[in-house]
Amino acid sequence: MAARRGAVIVRDLVKRFDGRPVLDHLDLGIDRGEFVALVGRSGSGKSTLLRILAGLDAQHEGRAGLPSSVSVAFQEPRLLPWRSVGENVRLGLRADDPAEVARRALGEVGLAAHEKSWPLTLSGGEAQRVSLARALVREPQLLLLDEPFGALDALTRASMHRLVQGLWRDHRPAVLLVTHDVEEALTLADRTLVLADGRISAEHPRPGDERELSALRDRVLDDLGVETRAA
Numbered sequence: 001m002a003a004r005r006g007a008v009i010v011r012d013l014v015k016r017f018d019g020r021p022v023l024d025h026l027d028l029g030i031d032r033g034e035f036v037a038l039v040g041r042s043g044s045g046k047s048t049l050l051r052i053l054a055g056l057d058a059q060h061e062g063r064a065g066l067p068s069s070v071s072v073a074f075q076e077p078r079l080l081p082w083r084s085v086g087e088n089v090r091l092g093l094r095a096d097d098p099a100e101v102a103r104r105a106l107g108e109v110g111l112a113a114h115e116k117s118w119p120l121t122l123s124g125g126e127a128q129r130v131s132l133a134r135a136l137v138r139e140p141q142l143l144l145l146d147e148p149f150g151a152l153d154a155l156t157r158a159s160m161h162r163l164v165q166g167l168w169r170d171h172r173p174a175v176l177l178v179t180h181d182v183e184e185a186l187t188l189a190d191r192t193l194v195l196a197d198g199r200i201s202a203e204h205p206r207p208g209d210e211r212e213l214s215a216l217r218d219r220v221l222d223d224l225g226v227e228t229r230a231a
């Protein structure tokens, strides 16, 4: 089924492991060009949902309508160590001049000078930027980000946030960002969804200012069942 109006239309999705439903009649819609974040407790099924959306797991019930081009960036950059940075970005790319397209994408993430470097010589943040360039070079209609900033230090993470927001504004893919970081979700995304009991249990819009952000952060932590105040 091709997604028509939305970039992603998921209806009644059920995913079981050993008979136990991890996703339980889940509905999800993401509009074209929309930036959506997904938060949930550990084991709530975030990666399971992302794998289904990435087309890596077809063993489920329900409908998943997805665009034809989907890219994924994972927490670990997953670069091939025996290929240069430029080769990693253009691997499998169908374009008239893949090297030039890859070079441009590396320029967009600030790594033009590293085209010929080996992945093992990069810092964690640089490797993650290469991973983003590789995901974006295909101009996907849907970009899936699975905890891509989780392993980075706070400063690198802040600069990655800016980079991702800039890339999103320039390219406008629909984005689904899976993250444990509630503040990251609320500041980056148009909408933050909470996954609990196998479904989207709550949804919050982008906060308008710092006060709203702080209030929403508490609400999402409540949604997640996290104690926010000392007794």
Ligand SMILES: Nc1ncnc2c1ncn2[C@@H]1O[C@H](COP(=O)(O)OP(=O)(O)OP(=O)(O)O)[C@@H](O)[C@H]1O
Pocket: 017, 018, 022, 040, 041, 042, 043, 044, 045, 046, 047, 048, 049
């Ligand atoms: N291949 C598998 N076989 C059996 N159970 C699985 C498999 N993959 C995931 N699960 C189970 O499904 C549930 C959801 O796992 P998933 O990795 O999607 O959670 P998550 O929300 O991404 O967690 P985390 O935030 O810790 O990464 C967990 O209970 C997990 O043990």
